[in-house]
């Protein structure tokens with residue numbers, strides 16, 4: 278009986294090719310959209326997390342203000358005295374780098390390139406695991422007097438100098454010219470379109486004086502000595518900064534100390550929200566696909582009811598008719614689900630390539646979308662049939 | 678009429694709706710039909726001809742009364758039991774053909790055999806033979822949309838007889854056809870009755886068509902008004 282019913286179901290699918298294709302299409306679009314969105318979102322999250330964990334686990338970032346990202350509570354920026362105090366009093370700190378970041382355009386001859394200029398000290402290279410590929414880092418005199426020198430990242434070199442060695446050349450930033458004294462070894466890792474090698478590093482004083490025009494320090498990057506407890510250092514930092522910023526016992530911090538894990542969480546939470554949002558939008562399209570299927574099924578219900586009447590009249594059992602319709606619905610929606618998964622996989626892989634994020638196969642979302650699409654197909658394909666198959670054959674035949 | 682009647686109805690009534698809108702379409706039908714007979718059911722529109730045919734064909738159930746088919750008490754059967762009765766003993770031809778749309782003549786004719794679970798080879802052979810019997814051997818791959826009304830009705834007849842039913846029930850089989858096709862169809866039905874011995878019950882309101890039958894039953898207002906044998910054809 279199963280074999281014969283399968284034959285009938287397949288014949289019916291072939292016979293109603295248009296209806297079958299529209300049903301499949303509705304499911305394909307919904308499933309593909311959901312899976313692609315979630316897969317890309319996961320890839321983006323993973324990419325951010327990877328980049329941060331590549332910074333090492335012994336890194337701390339100190340920021341003024343509470344909360345990171347949207348809804349931040351402002352706090353006064355740090356001063357160089359804060360940095361010195363941390364250097365002297367936190368003995369477990371290996372490198373303490375003050376950081377001021379500004380965007381600016383770097384010009385060399387006819388080439389110009391918009392990049393991020395960071396003002397810091399040699400400790401920035403140490404904390405961030407940067408290596409000097411050629412040239413040198415800052416001298417003490419350059420740092421102290423705020424000389425116009427810079428160390429550039431691989432991307433900046435490529436954009437301004439091509440394959441040429443940049444060391445010793447003068448580039449222009451804002452209104453001053455600046456000698457390139459070193460080139461950083463490429464990290465080659467990008468995240469969410471942010472290229473780490475797209476950077477120009479200058480002494481802190483130089484950036485404060487010539488670009489920012491104030492004494493503010495945007496944040497501190499601190500690397501902790503091997504074997505030292507990150508949590509202890511965080512506590513010490515917190516106490517020191519509360520004291521220096523005159524925060525009363527019952528007041529909240531107006532700064533934040535984050536370790537790598539927290540930085541990762543803060544950054545990935547954004548992409549996670551984005552993933553959920555995109556997933557939700559895509560889920561709507563799955564739903565719309567479902568409504569489309571329902572529409573097609575309901576439109577064809579008159580014809581199908583009469584068909585059921587014919588089948589019953591020539592001796593089909595109710596359960597045979599139902600089984601046929603169930604098989605039809607399952608075949609169509611599974612086919613739609615499978616094509617959707619294939620399409621989503623192809624789209625995710627190529628889009629992930631374009632966006633420079635990893636492709637992560639997510640079994641859960643694939644299964645979920647597939648089951649959901651199958652359920653839609655079965656509900657809208659099977660239940661109308663169930664009503665019709667329960668009628669007297671003559672009533673089904675007369676259905677208008 | 679002997680006890681060996683193929684079909685025996687007694688006191689069959691059928692009421693549509695209930696309460697104020699209840700309408701009694703059959704008001705107590707007693708009927709016995711013998712195997713091999715060719716019976717025409719006539720009567721004015723609304724007199725209950727289709728209603729009684731549907732009950733005879735187990736497509737519908739009576740409100741009361743008893744119906745025996747080859748000794749089987751039909752009113753005691755379940756839904757599935759009635760379906761199996763249709764499958765194994767009955768063939769139906771409707772005024773509106775009721776073929777599956779976009780489905781070839783061959784597949785339409787095969788359909789009852791699929792439900793009987795017959796193997797493919799046998800199914801094809803039997804369906805082709807039935808199409809040949811109705812003169813459509815060259816049309817097996819045409820869909821109903823590509824066939825004339827007369828041809829569609831012949832496909833429907835082929836579908837009805839492919840299972841070698843004991844009874845062929847036809848409700849105004851020529852109602853939608855022109856005179857020429859009607860005569861072809863009636864000749865065909867008569868041949869089936871004569872040569873295969875299939876019992877034929879046919880509703881018609883055209884006296885010309887009733888001429889083909891051996892027995893004519895007239896319905897009026899849900900009752901049998903007259904029941905006579907055609908001259909020269911009588912038993």
Ligand SMILES: Nc1ncnc2c1ncn2[C@@H]1O[C@H](COP(=O)(O)OP(=O)(O)O)[C@@H](O)[C@H]1O
Pocket residue numbers: 693694700702720721722723724725726727728729
């Ligand atoms: N499904 C139905 N619901 C209500 N009334 C019906 C239904 N089918 C038939 N009738 C009524 O029953 C009567 C007999 O109908 P029918 O058997 O179709 O007559 P006919 O002799 O023309 O074939 C008619 O008056 C018709 O209106």
Ligand SMILES: [Mg+2]
Pocket residue numbers: 726727728
């Ligand atoms: Mg009628």
